[in-house]
């Protein structure tokens with residue numbers, strides 16, 4: 001079979017919504033890299049200045065630009081957990097194939113992932129690398145009632161037939177048959193569901209704002225960028241329960257009045273893309289997507305758009321710029337996406353986990369979801385737990401569960417003979433908790449009372465063997481690697497903190513501490529987005545909990 | 555009384571009740587009332603961008619200070635343009651910026667109209683130039699063979715005024731931003747020389763550059 005010609009690719013995508021990323025991927029997949037020739041064709045076809053397109057392409061780290069190092073050159077995860085499991089050594093062992101390092105690829109429960117073209121391989125050495133299926137979450141160890149994972153272990157749940165057998169699309173059917181969009185929003189608001197992508201904004205309130213906003217068409221965006229190190233929950237939902245995400249988007253669209261939606265999927269999840277594409281196809285064939293859904297007057301289309309390796313593209317306004325083919329800097333807010341989102345139109349951006357909870361809530365009463373939480377906070381949260389514990393994996397916990405219960409009773413505690421030295425919160429964005437502060441309940445008020453936050457729910461555990469300075473250096477280097485470069489405090493601050501965790505900065509201890517404190521203070525209060533505001537937490541918590549390791553290794 | 559009669563829009567600026575018009579930013583209001591808020595990424599001809607964060611002001615009821623250049627004035631807000639906290643942030647930001655080029659900030663005024671901005675601000679805000687030592691950002695392209703524009707990016711602080719003036723004022727889109735974070739670099743398409751790009755040598759980028767990273771070769775030659 002001959003490869004598609006340049007013009008075919010351009011014609012295929014030019015008229016589609018949000019065409020830049022898929023068109024770049026089409027050339028990237030065909031040629032193995034993005035040639036100057038390809039960019040010279042794409043720029044005029046999409047009306048993007050060539051200099052802008054060139055600059056934007058260099059922003060995305062998975063786009064190969066060199067024919068000698070194509071997308072088939074291995075990308076090896078050297079994230080916080082994978083480097084405990086030989087990530088760096090594997091990178092060295094694959095050097096002859098042109099391997100490069102990539103940040104956390106969301107397989108922390110299965111280290112070490114290697115991305116090669118469209119394949120994800122797992123292994124500790126080149127000889128043992130295989131492509132195993134993703135891991136299902138184990139049955140709830142606390143015997144707790146679940147929302148999102150309740151049916152995820154049922155065989156064939158990922159197929160339409162399996163999904164329908166286990167209550168699938170009952171939420172959508174109920175909404176369309178019995179409820180007005182206003183009633184759906186009220187139902188979701190009363191359930192207490194809040195955003196699971198990190199910011200925790202009440203979902204019903206967000207939908208209300210989109211529904212009330214002027215401007216057409218409106219959009220729903222599923223944020224499946226999952227770039228936070230130590231988070232791999234959205235991948236498991238997409239892989240084992242794709243229809244739940246589709247149904248959640250449909251309900252969001254009905255409630256807000258949206259006609260089209262995007263799933264912005266991170267580059268590192270090629271298998272999830274295949275699963276999602278098949279599920280979307282099935283949903284169209286069964287009349288759940290497209291025109292006159294379930295014979296109603298409701299229409300909705302979903303488009304998948306694949307990212308290209310940039311953590312900041314999970315930040316919702318950078319995501320919007322990325323979709324629109326612009327340089328993926330975050331936007332200044334206000335205005336917010338609810339009024340000025342995709343192409344300036346009202347847009348609901350929601351996380352995968354948030355959307356997956358919606359069908360379950362719509363099938364039942366709001367109080368059911370409310371009551372899943374142990375304390376004042378409604379519902380459940382998926383925690384991606386990894387690192388030095390006996391049973392890493394995704395756990396659906398009721399809000400209010402003590403962290404110690406999760407670590408010791410559910411996940412089996414540290415490895416034999418070891419003790420837990422520290423655990424990260426919110427992936428890396430919440431920094432570390434250690435010592436007595438590990439006595440905390442898993443909910444925002446609880447974790448915030450310790451000066452951190454729960455966020456997207458990634459927890460990485462480090463036992464007493466670990467050099468916390470090295471862990472911290474690696475963590476702040478991630479933020480430096482991912483800083484978009486728009487605002488001064490983060491662009492310079494992440495770099496300077498990284499250097500100071502790597503032996504740099506003033507030799508005098510007091511001057512070193514003063515510099516670190518000043519950088520952190522200004523980053524937290526003046527950065528233009530959440531990345532720069534959160535990044536100093538790893539350094540500050542390291543300095544606070546481990547003064548000996550600071551002094552010893554500086 | 556006519557119900558549609560416009561109510562006067564007012565807010566409190568450093569303890570003084572002041573008026574503003576719909577859509578005006580806090581920076582514009584403060585400037586009209588004689589406040590000299592420091593900025594580096596601001597150029598009144600360009601859309602406010604919000605990169606340097608020097609223009610931060612305190613707004614009662616918000617935890618963190620806000621960038622006045624991108625914040626639209628709202629009725630009855632209470633704004634402070636000076637405080638100990640703001641002074642500390644501005645100093646730290648300027649000291650970080652100075653560290654990008656190893657503390658070397660003074661340049662020949664002939665380089666360009668705005669070339670003294672960074673140096674003057676550092677003096678005014680009592681910022682040091684010997685803190686936050688570390689890697690250098692930006693790589694000069696002194697060999698870009700053209701008689702007009704010197705591209706001395708060792709002095710670049712990634713304010714993107716040049717990129718924005720080229721796009722917004724000239725419509726040339728000759729230059730853009732490559733890479734990200736501390737690796738950011740101002741480039742033409744494929745990082746070639748200016749004469750192989752869409753550049754028309756209008757010199758707007760030179761005149762808006764606040765550090766002299768872009769310089770007027772003719773002026774320097776004739777000096």
Ligand SMILES: Cc1cc2nc3c(=O)[nH]c(=O)nc-3n(C[C@H](O)[C@H](O)[C@H](O)COP(=O)(O)O)c2cc1C
Pocket residue numbers: 194195196197198199200201223224225226227228311312313314315316317349350351352354355529530531
């Ligand atoms: C640096 C940064 C990265 C983010 N990455 C993600 C992400 O990968 N997935 C996600 O859902 N939200 C991410 N967010 C949060 C989004 O901006 C946004 O709040 C969220 O998608 C809204 O959905 P929710 O209300 O359902 O949580 C990120 C935020 C920041 C500041």
Ligand code: SF4
Pocket residue numbers: 312330482483484485486487488490491527528529530531532533
């Ligand atoms: S905080 Fe960092 S990631 Fe966010 S806008 Fe500023 S430079 Fe970009």
Ligand code: SF4
Pocket residue numbers: 709710711712713714715716717740759762763764765766767768
């Ligand atoms: S060259 Fe000058 S104007 Fe352009 S980004 Fe650098 S400092 Fe700003």
Ligand code: FES
Pocket residue numbers: 592593594595596603604605606607608609610621622623624
């Ligand atoms: S002038 Fe407001 S951020 Fe630079």
